[in-house]
Amino acid sequence: MIRRYVPAPLALLLSLPATASAAPAPQAAPAAAEARPPVVVPTVVASFPHDREAFTEGLIWHGGALYESVGLEGRSDVRRVELATGKVVKRAVIPPAQFGEGLAAWKDQLVSLTWHDGIAHRWAAATLRPLGTARYSGEGWGLTSDRTALIRSDGSATLTFHDPVTLAVKRTLKVTYMGQPVDQLNELEWVEGTILANVWHQPMIVRIDPASGRVTQVIDLRAIVAEVGARDPEAVANGIAWDAAQRRLFVTGKRWPTLFEIRLPR
Structure with missing residues (x-):
């Protein structure tokens, strides 16, 4: 099953030049006192092969390796990928009735979400051996870690911070753009605070x-x-990984044939 798309708030889309895609009618006016966030255009540093069949839901760099969580019922898995070739070198299969979602590292483990089952899977990062499951309430979309909590998106404008061991909720955070909520937040990555x-x-x-x-x-x-x-309407940008050691930022998308290393202007 594919999620139903509802357009993002116009306030967010208006941050881009007028050549952006057509947007729905405005809702509420943005807060006048809040400055408009800058828009930056990244430079592509390098391109790498990516599995064009991978419905990418999570992407991380951990322990010197690239890991990816792939979705769709019956096709979901967590995999270690060779950056230079895009080859899958290890794979852990998620139960076929579940739709795999976001992925994050916690110490020597990986944690992956499922879309509407409320089940988080734990994996040994080195081997992708299953280490058990935990439960959470609500949908699972993206996941990242700030080294004190696991941070989950659920398609709304709210991010939920979970205890990384028990998945108990520590706090929630409403995301706004010029005072307006930004919903449909998806894949997440913690980058330098x-x-x-x-x-x-x-x-x-x-x-x-x-x-x-x-x-x-x-x-x-x-x-x-x-x-x-991409001609597939679901082949959207989704996937952000940060290599902190070498300060490399990677992005890709669902069913994209390419993974990009990008650099942001300073």
Whole structure:
């Protein structure tokens, strides 16, 4: 089953130039006192092969390796991927009735979500051996970690911070752009004290202040999306990984043939 797409708030789309895709009618006017976050265009540093059949839901760099969570019922798995070739070198299969979603690392483990089953799977990062499951309430979309909590998106404008061991809820965070909620937050990545998030069906990544929930930057991926040239309407940008050791940022999308290393302007 594929999620039903509902357009993102116009306030967010208006952060891009007028050449952006047509947007729905405005809802409420943005807060006048809040400055419009800057829009930045990334530079592609390198391109790598990516499994064009992978319905990418989570992407992380951990322990010197790239890991990916792939969705769709009957086809979901967590995999370690060779960056240079896109080859899957290890794979852990998620039960066929479940739709795999976001992925994050916690110490020597990986944690992966499921869309509407409320089940989080734990895996040994080195071997992808299953280590058990835990439960959470609500939908699972994206997942990341700030080293104190697991942070989950559920398609709304709210991010939920979970205890990484018990998955108990520690706090929630409402994400806003110029005072308006930003819903359909999807894949997440913790990068140098901020949260990067894909916005489902939008060619952009938003940078979120984890203290206030405010969007502080919009990363314009339209040139990358155009280069991919995907015809499948569900082949959207989704997948952000940060290699902190080498300061490399990777992005990809669902059923994209390419994974990109990008650099953001300073």
